[in-house]
Amino acid sequence: MIMEAIGLIKSYGEGSATVKALDNVTLQIEDGEFVAIMGPSGSGKSTLLHLMGGLDSITSGQVKVNGRDITTLKEAELARFRRKEIGFIFQSYNLVSVLTAEENVALPLLMDGCKESVMRENVGKAINLVGLDGRSHHRPSQLSGGEQQRVAIARAIVNNPSIILADEPTGNLDSVNAEEIMDLLSNLRNKSGQAIVMVTHDPKMAAYADRIIFLKDGRIIDEERLGGKIDQKKLVSKLKGSTN
Amino acid sequence: MLSINRLSARQLLVRKGRTILTGLAIMLGVASIFSLLIIATSATMTLERYGRANFGFADLQVVPDPAADPKQVAKDVASLTNIEGVAFERQWMQRGDLDGQRFEFHIKGIESKNAVASRLYSLSSGHLPKRDGEVALSATFAQVRGYQIGRIFTLPLKSGAKKLKITGLINDGPSINSVIAGVYVDMPFINKFGPKNTAWNPSSIQVVLKKGESQRSIASRIEKMHGVALVITADEALADIRRSMASTRSMFSMFGAVALVVGMTLIYTAFGITAAEREREFGLLKAIGANSRWARRLVYREAIILGLLYSAIGLLLGLCLSFAFMWIMNTGEPGNIDVTALSITSEDAIISFLAGIGATLFSVFLPARKIGKIHPLAAIRPQPKSEQSISKTRWAGLLIIIAGITMLFKFSIANNSTNMAAMAFAAVFIIYLGVAIFTPLIIGPLFNLLDWLSLKRVGAAGKLASKNLSAQSLRSSRMVTSILVGISFVFLVAFFGESAASIGHQILKEQAKYDLAITSEDEGTLPFVSKELLRKVKGLKEAELVTSIRLDKVKVTKLDVQGREMKMDKGFNKRLEQNLFTPGINAVDPKLYPKLSSLFFPKGVDGNRVWRQLHGKYVLANRNWAQTLRLKPGDRVRLVGKGGKSEEFEILALCDTFLVGTRHWEVGSLFISQENAKKYLNLNEDSDMLVKLKKGSDKAVAIAKIKQLIKGTQLEVKTHKQIADMVDKLMAEPMLFPSLTFNIAVLASLLGLINTIAIGVLERRREIGLIKAIGGTRGQVRLTIALEAVLTSLAGTIFGVLIGTGIAVILFKSISAANDIKPTFFYFPVIVTSFPLMATVALFVMVIIVSIIGALIPVRLANKITPVEALRFE
Numbered sequence A: 001m002i003m004e005a006i007g008l009i010k011s012y013g014e015g016s017a018t019v020k021a022l023d024n025v026t027l028q029i030e031d032g033e034f035v036a037i038m039g040p041s042g043s044g045k046s047t048l049l050h051l052m053g054g055l056d057s058i059t060s061g062q063v064k065v066n067g068r069d070i071t072t073l074k075e076a077e078l079a080r081f082r083r084k085e086i087g088f089i090f091q092s093y094n095l096v097s098v099l100t101a102e103e104n105v106a107l108p109l110l111m112d113g114c115k116e117s118v119m120r121e122n123v124g125k126a127i128n129l130v131g132l133d134g135r136s137h138h139r140p141s142q143l144s145g146g147e148q149q150r151v152a153i154a155r156a157i158v159n160n161p162s163i164i165l166a167d168e169p170t171g172n173l174d175s176v177n178a179e180e181i182m183d184l185l186s187n188l189r190n191k192s193g194q195a196i197v198m199v200t201h202d203p204k205m206a207a208y209a210d211r212i213i214f215l216k217d218g219r220i221i222d223e224e225r226l227g228g229k230i231d232q233k234k235l236v237s238k239l240k241g242s243t244n
Numbered sequence B: 001m002l003s004i005n006r007l008s009a010r011q012l013l014v015r016k017g018r019t020i021l022t023g024l025a026i027m028l029g030v031a032s033i034f035s036l037l038i039i040a041t042s043a044t045m046t047l048e049r050y051g052r053a054n055f056g057f058a059d060l061q062v063v064p065d066p067a068a069d070p071k072q073v074a075k076d077v078a079s080l081t082n083i084e085g086v087a088f089e090r091q092w093m094q095r096g097d098l099d100g101q102r103f104e105f106h107i108k109g110i111e112s113k114n115a116v117a118s119r120l121y122s123l124s125s126g127h128l129p130k131r132d133g134e135v136a137l138s139a140t141f142a143q144v145r146g147y148q149i150g151r152i153f154t155l156p157l158k159s160g161a162k163k164l165k166i167t168g169l170i171n172d173g174p175s176i177n178s179v180i181a182g183v184y185v186d187m188p189f190i191n192k193f194g195p196k197n198t199a200w201n202p203s204s205i206q207v208v209l210k211k212g213e214s215q216r217s218i219a220s221r222i223e224k225m226h227g228v229a230l231v232i233t234a235d236e237a238l239a240d241i242r243r244s245m246a247s248t249r250s251m252f253s254m255f256g257a258v259a260l261v262v263g264m265t266l267i268y269t270a271f272g273i274t275a276a277e278r279e280r281e282f283g284l285l286k287a288i289g290a291n292s293r294w295a296r297r298l299v300y301r302e303a304i305i306l307g308l309l310y311s312a313i314g315l316l317l318g319l320c321l322s323f324a325f326m327w328i329m330n331t332g333e334p335g336n337i338d339v340t341a342l343s344i345t346s347e348d349a350i351i352s353f354l355a356g357i358g359a360t361l362f363s364v365f366l367p368a369r370k371i372g373k374i375h376p377l378a379a380i381r382p383q384p385k386s387e388q389s390i391s392k393t394r395w396a397g398l399l400i401i402i403a404g405i406t407m408l409f410k411f412s413i414a415n416n417s418t419n420m421a422a423m424a425f426a427a428v429f430i431i432y433l434g435v436a437i438f439t440p441l442i443i444g445p446l447f448n449l450l451d452w453l454s455l456k457r458v459g460a461a462g463k464l465a466s467k468n469l470s471a472q473s474l475r476s477s478r479m480v481t482s483i484l485v486g487i488s489f490v491f492l493v494a495f496f497g498e499s500a501a502s503i504g505h506q507i508l509k510e511q512a513k514y515d516l517a518i519t520s521e522d523e524g525t526l527p528f529v530s531k532e533l534l535r536k537v538k539g540l541k542e543a544e545l546v547t548s549i550r551l552d553k554v555k556v557t558k559l560d561v562q563g564r565e566m567k568m569d570k571g572f573n574k575r576l577e578q579n580l581f582t583p584g585i586n587a588v589d590p591k592l593y594p595k596l597s598s599l600f601f602p603k604g605v606d607g608n609r610v611w612r613q614l615h616g617k618y619v620l621a622n623r624n625w626a627q628t629l630r631l632k633p634g635d636r637v638r639l640v641g642k643g644g645k646s647e648e649f650e651i652l653a654l655c656d657t658f659l660v661g662t663r664h665w666e667v668g669s670l671f672i673s674q675e676n677a678k679k680y681l682n683l684n685e686d687s688d689m690l691v692k693l694k695k696g697s698d699k700a701v702a703i704a705k706i707k708q709l710i711k712g713t714q715l716e717v718k719t720h721k722q723i724a725d726m727v728d729k730l731m732a733e734p735m736l737f738p739s740l741t742f743n744i745a746v747l748a749s750l751l752g753l754i755n756t757i758a759i760g761v762l763e764r765r766r767e768i769g770l771i772k773a774i775g776g777t778r779g780q781v782r783l784t785i786a787l788e789a790v791l792t793s794l795a796g797t798i799f800g801v802l803i804g805t806g807i808a809v810i811l812f813k814s815i816s817a818a819n820d821i822k823p824t825f826f827y828f829p830v831i832v833t834s835f836p837l838m839a840t841v842a843l844f845v846m847v848i849i850v851s852i853i854g855a856l857i858p859v860r861l862a863n864k865i866t867p868v869e870a871l872r873f874e
């Protein structure tokens, strides 16, 4: 087991205006597992991902990564944790616009104080893995959406994290590009054995996962294990059920 | 591949607009400090060189008592054992025209036969004048005019031009604005043509000591001798010059420091405003693993690069500015210090450079802290704007303001003018700090009110503009503060200048009863006005009233201050003391004088009564002079007139004045009735006349007639207006440096305003894109932004003017208070506060224009961006 969330609660605001974005969520992610999280808008998917990635404070509960409780970490340790253990991929790519593709990929290594040669090697590998060899000197503004997301993926994996968290990574892409990205992610998982937790609205994308977790109103309402076979119908009906 | 330096450099390179605007702030700060320092240093060095050269190569200068016989004093001094030799010098100042240009000739009579004299002047070529009809000229003057040895120089004396053969050129220091000409003649020339009365003609005895003798100990011995008024050693003279320049320097450093504060505010605002936009940038870095320290490091790295680069450019700009100012000074009105050579010292450059970098780092300190605290999710979703709520702790700003004001009231307690300037600066700085902290508390509600008002009246652009201003109240007030600091600084200097200029006007207005003044600018031979001339002018059929003024010097030997005899402060500088104890005295006719001119009495003094009483054994004392000596009405002074005749007088009242002539305006230290002057002090020779013409008489004819009458004398006839202009010029002189500073301040604050507004717009490209995306036209965008800019800068200007006025009034109050005890700090006769109305109107007009420019340049750029581009998630 690579990651574990126990009784996670996240609430926003105070008093009567309190919104419980997550309400007692408990889940486990196994080594190398690919988990999809689905649920209606506002159900707390992003919030869950942010808490697992140490991006936001937890109201109560625990997140353990490799057995270590991240809720007790101090700011600087948490930053280190994000840098070392987590690779984040966002729906809107979130690249640094002034840097080239390869420089964007190099950022986490730079923050790590990596040696120039190591940096060069790792960045080259990551860029190669996402298939962007010819485009490493381009700026984000010169890249297509799919390419930008590949850069984001390369940046997420360059530090060789134990887990990749992706929030609707294909949300901004057309279906062809989306499938390419999904292929890329599942290949990565197969090659380097990283666990992936991905939020998605799209059953087609969710079908790449080993397991789907359904969220509603901040609670896990269902779980589906996919034995490599895609049962679209069942999935869609599950989704409908969760939406109702 | 990628390094933190490269990352910061890339940020700076790609965000060009932001970089340039932030850099501009640094540049302006550094440039103003550097140019002010250069000018201050150059002026100091020039004066120092001039003073040293002017003092000559003697070890001591002995100034004889006006009542004593200088020749006898010279003889006595020469008889001392430790002295190598003694030479006598007489100086005489006279103005005259050469090819239509007015020069001030400093004619020096030297003893050419005296062996010591030849060692006192540094000849660059030729030899000293040996006989009557020969002349040596100052080398710089000769160079400017193209004179050469062997040629004839025509000295335009009032009594007729004198042709003199040039025998030598003398290095007597840098020229003062190239209108002062050193003319060295043999003593008989002065005896023949120069003034007979020594009171206006400083004679000095130049003393050369034997090797190894201590200047001061011998000077002290000479001071005790009979008939010696003052002994100045070469070392003391130099120290004197340095000391007198110290307050000028400290004034410059004070202005420089304020300029730095303005620059710092600009830099801080630039970083502060961009921080909002950068929240996303840094949020992203944090999300992918940057910690606060790393984020801060990135900010500091950028600041250092910016600071280094733009401070260097600022130095260059400062250099250009000082060259420009030097040019302005040299083409301006004559009479000022001519900084012909700029002294560019590495010290000043290093100070300015470090100040720039220091200010930059200081300015990013808070923004960096804020950036360090940015939430990692800032990149992913807009954060609740906690910083938009205005903290109540800002009320503490009010306390800081009060502390600053208290300090400003008390700054005169410092023991010298350098410390006074430093304290005044510190006080002003503290006030600004308080203002910066406090203003959001006012600006927020102000813009809310504006929003509420405008919602009902104006179109879409107006609504949007006022909404933006009120919704982003912290950003708005930050911009307002930044503008406010610059404007109030400009206004402070403007206020200062206006008030100083109005002093002359105000006093002249009091004196505006005569039509013509018959006077002389020169130190000449008394009497200028003979009894016969006075009778003839009185006899003119155009003249209604004519009065004469008798201006001479007396010696004060005793002061009874509130019943006890007064002792002088040890700290007073010797020259000042000398001036104080040999004041100028004006003998006037108490009946006629007030009808033609008048004096400026303090509030509550009945002028008519004063004039009636002046027939008694009373004198009127110049306020400044009296305050320097701590004299009050009712105190008594013993005056020594011609031939040692002396008498005690009571001070009837204090007054302020501008004298008719321009000889020295501090000469009007005492006023006395003409009868008393004659009876008790043996002063009976008139120097000036005032004429009031009959109604309907032809002024031009009267002038022509008077010109005929005064032909061949040193007198000139001047209209009231000419005198007024002269006074204006006189007032403008000490204001030249402040007015240069004013120019720097205007430049810095207007550029700063453009800068602030432009940064504000630049950082809102996305917002502008959004307005366009939902159907706003280019025109609407332009109008909205322009409105916002104008409203922001107007708010800044209004508050700036208010705060500037407040500081100026307090500053003047405490300067007035300081003048009671330290008259050397500012030597204005009356401290009147006068609101610079024209400058204020001009300021508002300029601010509106400049803020529109500041807003429209970036809007133009932003307007070029398509809505999609602007909204694209970077």
Ligand SMILES: Nc1ncnc2c1ncn2[C@@H]1O[C@H](COP(=O)(O)OP(=O)(O)OP(=O)(O)O)[C@@H](O)[C@H]1O
Binding pocket: A012, A013, A019, A020, A021, A039, A040, A041, A042, A043, A044, A045, A046, A047, A048
């Ligand atoms: N900063 C915040 N303050 C207050 N409420 C918040 C905040 N962030 C999220 N929420 C609330 O928490 C709940 C969960 O939000 P979250 O972003 O996790 O939903 P989501 O499942 O990712 O939705 P979507 O599919 O639309 O992205 C929502 O009701 C949202 O309104």
Ligand SMILES: [Mg+2]
Binding pocket: A045, A046, A047, A167
């Ligand atoms: Mg979401």
